[in-house]
Amino acid sequence: MAEPLLSIRDLHTHFDTKAGIVKAVNGVSFDVAPGEILGLVGESGSGKSITGFSILGLIQQPGRIVGGSIRFAGEELVGAETTRLRQLRGRDIAMIFQDPMMTLNPVLRIDTQIVEAILAHENVGRAVALGRARDALAKVGIPSPEERLKAYPHQFSGGMRQRVAIAIALLHRPRLIICDEPTTALDVTIQAQIIHEMRLLCQEQGTALIWITHDLAVVDSLADRLCVMYAGRIVEQGPAGAVIAEPAHPYTRGLIDSIPSRNSRGARLKQIPGMAPSPLALPAGCPFRPRCSYADDACLNEPSSIGVGAGRDARCVHPLVARVPA
Amino acid sequence: MTAAMHARSTADVTPIVEVRAISKRFTRKPDLAERIAGALGARVDLRTVHAVDDVDLAILPGEVVGLVGESGCGKSTLGRMIAGILPKSGGEFFHEGVESAAWTPLQRHAAVLAVQMIFQDPMSSLNPRKKVRDIIGEAAVVHGMTSRAAQGDYVADLMRKVGLDPAYMRRYPHQFSGGQRQRIGIARALAVKPRFLVCDEAVAALDVSIQAQVLNLFMDLRQEFNLTYLFISHDLGVVEHLSDRVAIMYLGRIVEMAPTEALYAAPNHPYTKALLEEVPRIGAGKRTFAPVRGEIPSPVAPPPGCHFHPRCPFAMDRCKTVRPVLRAIGSGRWSACHLNDAT
Known part of the structure; x- marks a missing residue:
C-alpha cells in the first residue's frame, strides 16, 4: 500500500466513570489510504463512534485518549495542540454526524453557517464566500440553492439537512471525511441518493472516507475495506468483498447470518446468543467468548491479531478461514 | 375493487380485521384569532393532512402481512387505526366480519382485546415507574385473565415464553437492555391473549444480532399462539423474511x-x-445506486x-x-x- 493518509496504532480511549474505567476503544489499529472508503462496522457500544471522535480530538471529559498514536499525513494528532486540531478540523478532516440537526445551528440561516465555515479557514470576502456557499449547495443536489441559502435548518427535510451537512463537510475539499451513521435516520430512497452522491463527490475530489455504521449491507455496497469492531477492539479487517463472502471471525459470521435476506425467508435466523458484554465487566480473554460457539480454553487468553489472507487479519484463536502468515 | 376484495374475503375465511375505504385526516385546531375571524365570516384555511386516504386491507387469520413505506407515508397511522388506538375519520372497520358501528358492548370488548400493539421504542412505551411484574400483568388482572393472587405465576410464565428470566420480575424497565425491553413489550401484549399483533417498527431500534433474536421470537410465538401479525416496517429485508403478504404504502395510499x-x-x-x-x-458487493x-x-x-x-x-x-x-x-x-x- 502507498503511504497511508491516516494511520492509527494501538489507540486506547477510556472513560472514567463512577462505576469504573470504560475502555471504549481498547487497542485499535488501522490505516486509511488516500481516496479509500473504509467501513467501520459494529453494534451499539462497540466503540466505533468513539474511534471516529478520537481522530478529530473530540473526546471530552470524562473521556481521554490514554495511549496509542493517530498519524494523519505523517503528523501525530494524539497530544497535538488544540489550535492545530482546530486548523485541521473542517479543512483537512471533516465529520458528518447521524443527526444533521445536531451539526446545524437551529437559529442561524444556512448561508450564515456555511459562510462561517468558509471564513474559519480561508481569508476571502463575504461575497466570494456566499458564492461558494451557493455552489456547495448546488453540488450536493439541493434545488434552487440561491433561495435555500436563506432558509433555516427546520425548513429542510431530513434528507436535505443531511445534504447541507455534507456540503459543509466538502467545503474545503478535505482529504478525509468521517461519516458517523450518516444515512441511518433516512429513508431507503434518500439513503440511496446520499450514498450515490457521496461516492461521486469523493471520487471527484479524491477524498478518503471512514463510514461508521451498524449496517453491514450498506458498507458492502460502498466500502473498499472493512473493520469489524466488538467491545472496543477490531476483531476483523480486510477487503470488504472478501470479509463479507468469507468472514474469518465468528462474530462477523454471526452478524452476517443475523441479517434477514432473500435466502432466509421462513427459516429461523441464525442468531448470536446473548448480548454484548458490559464494557465495565469484559470477560477475560476474547470478549466474544461467552457468545461464541467455537470458544474453548484457548480463548481464555486474549487472542492476538493473525493474518488470514491478502490484507486480512482477525483476532481469533479459531479463525473460520485458513491462517496465512502476513 | 372494494366489491371484488369483499367477494374474495367472504368466499374464503372471515378476515380477523378488515378496513374498507378507511381514512385518517388530521386538521390543525384553529387558534383564537382564526376562530374570531371564522365567527366574523372570514374564510379560514385550516390545512388538513390526509395521513391515510381510502385504504382497503383485509387480514386473514394466521397470516403475516408486511406494511412497508417511507417515513410520513401513513403506515403507522394505519397500524394504529387497525389496533384500535386511533379513531378513524372515515370508512369502515370490521372485526370478525362485524362493522365497528354495529358492535355490541361484548363484541367491542373482544375486538379491543384481540388486537394488541408492539411499539418501536420500548423505553417510551413502558412506564418507567412500574415494575415489570405490573407492566406485564396489570391488564391481564383487569380483564380477568388471571387473579391478583396468581399474577406472579402468570407473569413468570409469560416471561419464560418471551425468553426473559422470571427472577427479574421486580425490576424496572431501565434495568434492562433494549432487546430485553422489547421482550417485555411483547409479553405485555401477549398477556391479554390476543389473536392479532400490530408490530410498528418493532425491531428497528435494535442491533442486528438482537434484532435476529427478536425476529426469531416473533416466529416462535406465531407457531405457539397461532398469531396473526401486521408487521409495519421500513426495512424491506425484515419484511421479506417474515411476511406472507406485503402491502406498499406511499403518501397515505x-x-x-x-x-x-x-x-x-x-x-x-x-x-x-x-x-x-x-x-x-449484503453479498451483492459494491454497486452503483x-x-x-x-x-x-x-x-x-x-x-x-x-x-x-x-x-x-x-x-x-x-x-x-x-x-x-x-x-x-x-x-x-x-x-x-x-x-x-x-x-
Whole structure:
C-alpha cells in the first residue's frame, strides 16, 4: 500500500466513570489510504463512534485518549495542540454526524453557517464566500440553492439537512471525511441518493472516507475495506468483498447470518446468543467468548491479531478461514 | 375493487380485521384569532393532512402481512387505526366480519382485546415507574385473565415464553437492555391473549444480532399462539423474511399488495421497483445506486392524480390528473398504476 493518509496504532480511549474505567476503544489499529472508503462496522457500544471522535480530538471529559498514536499525513494528532486540531478540523478532516440537526445551528440561516465555515479557514470576502456557499449547495443536489441559502435548518427535510451537512463537510475539499451513521435516520430512497452522491463527490475530489455504521449491507455496497469492531477492539479487517463472502471471525459470521435476506425467508435466523458484554465487566480473554460457539480454553487468553489472507487479519484463536502468515 | 376484495374475503375465511375505504385526516385546531375571524365570516384555511386516504386491507387469520413505506407515508397511522388506538375519520372497520358501528358492548370488548400493539421504542412505551411484574400483568388482572393472587405465576410464565428470566420480575424497565425491553413489550401484549399483533417498527431500534433474536421470537410465538401479525416496517429485508403478504404504502395510499415472493421477484408498481432496487443487500458487493429522484411530497399538499407521478420515470399525462385505483393484476396481486391499464 502507498503511504497511508491516516494511520492509527494501538489507540486506547477510556472513560472514567463512577462505576469504573470504560475502555471504549481498547487497542485499535488501522490505516486509511488516500481516496479509500473504509467501513467501520459494529453494534451499539462497540466503540466505533468513539474511534471516529478520537481522530478529530473530540473526546471530552470524562473521556481521554490514554495511549496509542493517530498519524494523519505523517503528523501525530494524539497530544497535538488544540489550535492545530482546530486548523485541521473542517479543512483537512471533516465529520458528518447521524443527526444533521445536531451539526446545524437551529437559529442561524444556512448561508450564515456555511459562510462561517468558509471564513474559519480561508481569508476571502463575504461575497466570494456566499458564492461558494451557493455552489456547495448546488453540488450536493439541493434545488434552487440561491433561495435555500436563506432558509433555516427546520425548513429542510431530513434528507436535505443531511445534504447541507455534507456540503459543509466538502467545503474545503478535505482529504478525509468521517461519516458517523450518516444515512441511518433516512429513508431507503434518500439513503440511496446520499450514498450515490457521496461516492461521486469523493471520487471527484479524491477524498478518503471512514463510514461508521451498524449496517453491514450498506458498507458492502460502498466500502473498499472493512473493520469489524466488538467491545472496543477490531476483531476483523480486510477487503470488504472478501470479509463479507468469507468472514474469518465468528462474530462477523454471526452478524452476517443475523441479517434477514432473500435466502432466509421462513427459516429461523441464525442468531448470536446473548448480548454484548458490559464494557465495565469484559470477560477475560476474547470478549466474544461467552457468545461464541467455537470458544474453548484457548480463548481464555486474549487472542492476538493473525493474518488470514491478502490484507486480512482477525483476532481469533479459531479463525473460520485458513491462517496465512502476513 | 372494494366489491371484488369483499367477494374474495367472504368466499374464503372471515378476515380477523378488515378496513374498507378507511381514512385518517388530521386538521390543525384553529387558534383564537382564526376562530374570531371564522365567527366574523372570514374564510379560514385550516390545512388538513390526509395521513391515510381510502385504504382497503383485509387480514386473514394466521397470516403475516408486511406494511412497508417511507417515513410520513401513513403506515403507522394505519397500524394504529387497525389496533384500535386511533379513531378513524372515515370508512369502515370490521372485526370478525362485524362493522365497528354495529358492535355490541361484548363484541367491542373482544375486538379491543384481540388486537394488541408492539411499539418501536420500548423505553417510551413502558412506564418507567412500574415494575415489570405490573407492566406485564396489570391488564391481564383487569380483564380477568388471571387473579391478583396468581399474577406472579402468570407473569413468570409469560416471561419464560418471551425468553426473559422470571427472577427479574421486580425490576424496572431501565434495568434492562433494549432487546430485553422489547421482550417485555411483547409479553405485555401477549398477556391479554390476543389473536392479532400490530408490530410498528418493532425491531428497528435494535442491533442486528438482537434484532435476529427478536425476529426469531416473533416466529416462535406465531407457531405457539397461532398469531396473526401486521408487521409495519421500513426495512424491506425484515419484511421479506417474515411476511406472507406485503402491502406498499406511499403518501397515505396502498400502491401495491402481493404475496411476498411474487412482489420481490417481480414488483409491478414503479415505486415498489425503486424501493427494491435501492435496498442495500449484503453479498451483492459494491454497486452503483440509481436513486429515484426527489423526496416524498408533503401530505398537506399531495400532488394530484397519482401521488408518485413527480418522481416516477414512467409518468404520463393521465398520471397527473387521474388517481389510479388499486386493481387486481394477477392472483392475489394488486397494484395502483396507470401503466397496467393498457394490459
